[in-house]
Amino acid sequence: MIRTTIAACMCLLTLVCGRALAAEKPARPNIILCMADDQGWGDVGYNGHPVLKTPNLDEMAGAGLRFDRFYAAAPVCSPTRGSVMTGRHPNRFGCFTWGYPLRPQEITIAQSLKTAGYVTGHFGKWHLCSIQKTSPVNPGACGFDKWLSAPNFFDNDPILSREGIAVQFKGESSMVTMDAALEFIRDCAGKPEPFLAVVWFGSPHLPHEASKEDFALYDGHEDELRHYYGEISGIDRAMGKLRKELRTLGIHENTLVWYCSDNGGIKGPSVTGGRGHKGQIYEGGLRVPAVIEWPARITKPARTDVPAGTVDIYPTLLEIVGTRPPTPRPLDGIGLVSLLDGNVKTRPKPLGFWHYPVPGNRTPSKQVMSALLDAQAKGDEIGDKTMLFADAGKIKRQYPTDRFEGHSAWLDWPWKLHRIESDDGAVRMELYDLAADPQESNDESARQPDRTKSMRADLDRWLESVTASLNGMDY
DSSP, X not given: OHHHHHHHHTOOOOOOOOOOOOXXXXXXXXXXXXXXXXXXXXOSGGGTOSSOOOHHXXXXXXXXXXXXXXXXXXXXXXXXHHHHHHSSOGGGGTOOSTTOOOOTTSOOHHHHHHHTTOEEEEEEEOOSSOOSTTOTTSTTTTTOSEEEEESSOOOSSOEEEETTEEEEOOSOHHHHHHHHHHHHHHHHTTSSSOEEEEEEOOTTOSSOOOOHHHHGGGTTSOHHHHHHHHHHHHHHHHHHHHHHHHHHTTOSTTEEEEEEESSOOOTTTOOOSSSSOTTOSSHHHHEEEEEEEOTTTOOSOEEEOSOEEGGGHHHHXXXXXXXXXXXXXXXXXXXXXXXXXXXXXXXXXXXXXXEOOOOOOOOOHHHHHHHHHHHHHTTOSSOOGGGGOTTTTOOOOOOOSSOOOEEEEEEETTEEEEEEEOTTSOEEEEEEETXXXXXXXXXXXXXXXXXXXXXXXXXXXXXXXXXXXXXXXXX
């Protein structure tokens, strides 16, 4: 059964969204993956927010491919980032929640693209644990040639790790991140090798701290909202600077820019994409804004309501580049290239979610980076060795294959089945028709017993496969 599921996990997606294409497929593109931290689905102008000013993201959505149903792999940050790196559900490698690492055994998108000749860089929030030298899970160990990274979210005037060396910066956090990425991009522009730049902002994560410029945009609102909105406008300004620089460098036509958020919005100031918020498997915790801009391939604006997610980024990029991972592993994502070509109208493979009930690990950037800066000033290059996560590759326990604790879900559009297992092993099922009930308010499980049974069987098979990976079967 597990082998069958693994084989199914490796399939590639063919999707539809009518659009005009370039007459010939472009050469391997430069790739820029941008990600916000806690930005809700509705926290952009193009999704109808009545207050937020996001003109650059709105232009991207109006020029490229806009996803109306794009899902983070998890309702919190670290796991979703792990899904981008691997194309796998993060529970497969034990990244259950925030502050958990990748396993060094995983094959990241940076490592796979390096084998295809790409130069790679990471800039901004890492949150897959260590940003110290010698760590097996720092960005360099995960395949990035250049990196300027933070262990978690960060605010204005941050201390960041330049390949293990703590450096104090001044400026608005998103612009500091983008300026570092642009330094890398300028160095790569004009060279024969294409590049991968991963640009992960630390905003709009709490505590909200907008720059004076962005705070001033929202006069008349409460200060809490002004700071929240201002942080998103800071991201938008940074994205505008990126788009302008790509055009100045003459490389924008064949540069793929993919923007999304790492989970649904927070309760309170955010406009989420449905029921619930960050930390929950309901739509509000998973559905996020997402846009791809790639003028050489997406020549006219388009939008799609076919479900897709962060697990699809890895296989899509490999499909575009025409390469494969050095060692095949079961993937939960599927390639979205056919979404650019207009072949079919539905996603052929469901999306699975599983929020495992464990506490997060604190990795506060300000404290961690201040301590590292002080340690290095005294001649200690590594600092706190407990932050190296030196044992990240150890598989310390075996998880049961007949119990799947926590809240999982199976999205087979338009139906979404929830499986909620309590500490005593009791399981409750909820079934929603998202097309008719986007707020997940009318449980159909009792009225649809056959569908519930069939979808539960599929979900249980997937959970079994994920647990097999978690227990080390893939290595």
